[in-house]
Amino acid sequence: MTPKTTANFIINIRINGIRHEIEKGSTISQALVVLNTNTINFVIALNQTFIPRSQYSNTLLHNNDAIELLSPMAGG
Amino acid sequence: MNQSKENDNLKLYDQVFSSRLLVGTALYPSPAIMAEAISASGSEMITLSLRRQDPENNQGQSIWQHIQQSDCALLPNTAGCHSAQEAITLAQMSREMFNTDFIKLEVIGDDYNLQPDPFETVKAAEILIKQGFKVLPYCTDDLVLCQRLLDAGCQVLMPWGSPIGTGKGLMNPYNLQAIRDRFPTTSLIIDAGIGKPSQAMAAMEMGFDGILLNTAIARAHSPIQMAQAFAQAVNGGRQAYLAGLMESRQTASPSTPILGTPFWQQQ
Numbered sequence: 010m011t012p013k014t015t016a017n018f019i020i021n022i023r024i025n026g027i028r029h030e031i032e033k034g035s036t037i038s039q040a041l042v043v044l045n046t047n048t049i050n051f052v053i054a055l056n057q058t059f060i061p062r063s064q065y066s067n068t069l070l071h072n073n074d075a076i077e078l079l080s081p082m083a084g085g
Numbered sequence: 086m087n088q089s090k091e092n093d094n095l096k097l098y099d100q101v102f103s104s105r106l107l108v109g110t111a112l113y114p115s116p117a118i119m120a121e122a123i124s125a126s127g128s129e130m131i132t133l134s135l136r137r138q139d140p141e142n143n144q145g146q147s148i149w150q151h152i153q154q155s156d157c158a159l160l161p162n163t164a165g166c167h168s169a170q171e172a173i174t175l176a177q178m179s180r181e182m183f184n185t186d187f188i189k190l191e192v193i194g195d196d197y198n199l200q201p202d203p204f205e206t207v208k209a210a211e212i213l214i215k216q217g218f219k220v221l222p223y224c225t226d227d228l229v230l231c232q233r234l235l236d237a238g239c240q241v242l243m244p245w246g247s248p249i250g251t252g253k254g255l256m257n258p259y260n261l262q263a264i265r266d267r268f269p270t271t272s273l274i275i276d277a278g279i280g281k282p283s284q285a286m287a288a289m290e291m292g293f294d295g296i297l298l299n300t301a302i303a304r305a306h307s308p309i310q311m312a313q314a315f316a317q318a319v320n321g322g323r324q325a326y327l328a329g330l331m332e333s334r335q336t337a338s339p340s341t342p343i344l345g346t347p348f349w350q351q352q
Contacts, residue, residue: 025137048138050149052178057170059177077137079178081149083119084134084162085109085249085299 020072037065037076051080093327095295096272097187098219098240100158102129105289106319107160107274108312109133109299110148118308120151126302126312130158132189134165135179160221162189167202169209176213188213189243189276189297190222198248199277203230207237214238223276226260228267235271242268243276243297246288250300252280255288265292282311282318289322290330 020033024044031040037053037060053060054077060068070076094101108128113119123131133152152159161179166172169192176188190209194202201223207230210220214237222234226244234242244264247253255261256278265273275288276297285296296319305311 049146050182051138052135052182054174054178057174059174059181061181077178079135079175079182080138080146081152081182082134082136083109083111083113083148084132084164085111 020070020074022070022072022074022076024076025078026075031070033072035070037068037070040070040076041065046078048078048080051078053078093323097130097221102158104129104316104319105295105323106285106316107132107295107297108302108315109297110152111299112303113308116147116151119148119303120155122302122308122312123155123157125309125316127316128157130160130187131155132160132162132297132299133183134162135175135182158187159183159185160187160189161185162223163191163209164193166192167194167205168192169205169212172205172209173212173216176209176218177216180218186217187219187221190220199250200248201225201245203227203233206230207233210234210237210239221274226257226264228260228263231264231268235268241272241274243274245277246275246284247278249277251278252301253278254280254284258287258291261288261293262291282314285315286318286322286325289319290325292326295319 018033019030022029022031029044031043055068056075094103095105104127106126106128107130108123108126109132110119113122161183163172163175166175172190172192179188180186190206190213192202192205192209194200203225206222206224210222213220220239221241221243222239223243224230224234231242231244244261247256272294274295274297275293279285279296279298280301288296302308302311302315
């Protein structure tokens with residue numbers, strides 16, 4: 010993905026509360042690659058809505074979207 | 086109370102388990118001790134969660150690896166959720182991650198004592214049941230709330246003994262007994278607040294179908310030994326319930342025959 014210098018080509022998203030800049034028009038799949046997400050086992054909610062893995066490649070991200078990227082953890 | 090010991094299984098929706106003890110996977114000194122304690126408990130269903138991964142701490146991955154190596158069924162929870170919508174989203178994420186329809190529904194209404202929100206819990210249960218989930222709701226010992234959850238389609242209820250992590254045992258035996266008596270065919274699991282094996286045994290003697298706990302085992306000096314103690318207590322309480330407890334009475338009654346009492350002199 011070629012870096013863009015024009016602000017109009019960049020959107021801000023949050024993953025687990027941390028702000029990231031990605032190219033406008035990116036899908037969830039593309040964002041995960043660009044951001045080099047280092048998590049193996051995970052599931053995603055976008056703006057508090059569950060997104061099945063099968064839809065990562067066709068779900069477009071928009072400015073100010075919030076992704077929750079969750080992994081297995083101990084629990085009671 | 087009509088089951089023979091051989092056929093005495095815990096039924097949770099369409100699945101049966103020979104162990105009536107469900108244990109959590111949190112708070113152990115290490116993932117390896119967690120795995121040993123689970124094995125020692127004999128539990129066949131364990132709880133776990135989904136959380137944001139901490140890049141600085143990879144313990145979640147290690148715990149997950151140990152859990153995957155166990156033969157236990159998974160019961161993901163919705164711990165930390167404060168609304169029906171949050172719990173529903175987390176349940177959907179858990180179903181994909183853990184490949185199970187089982188969900189321990191937990192919607193907190195008060196952060197001080199972690200008391201479940203009855204209204205949001207019922208709302209979430211209604212929707213999740215329609216979406217095909219097998220909902221095990223963590224709830225208070227309120228009889229009417231339990232009825233509403235059954236009306237929503239829940240086949241298992243998990244009333245608290247006392248607030249999570251307190252170890253105070255069965256705070257309100259009257260309410261719990263009322264729930265047991267009013268819903269004799271529903272699988273009822275005491276979830277939360279159990280601190281001692283004797284408390285678990287008391288619940289099982291009352292006729293509850295199972296016990297779900299975490300902290301009392303994980304925080305023991307020897308979690309493995311405590312897991313064994315709880316397994317024995319749960320089994321002992323169940324056997325006592327099936328055997329039929331004697332009625333308590335107000336006055337003493339000698340167990341040794343009076344006839345032939347030595348040193349007795351007729352005046």
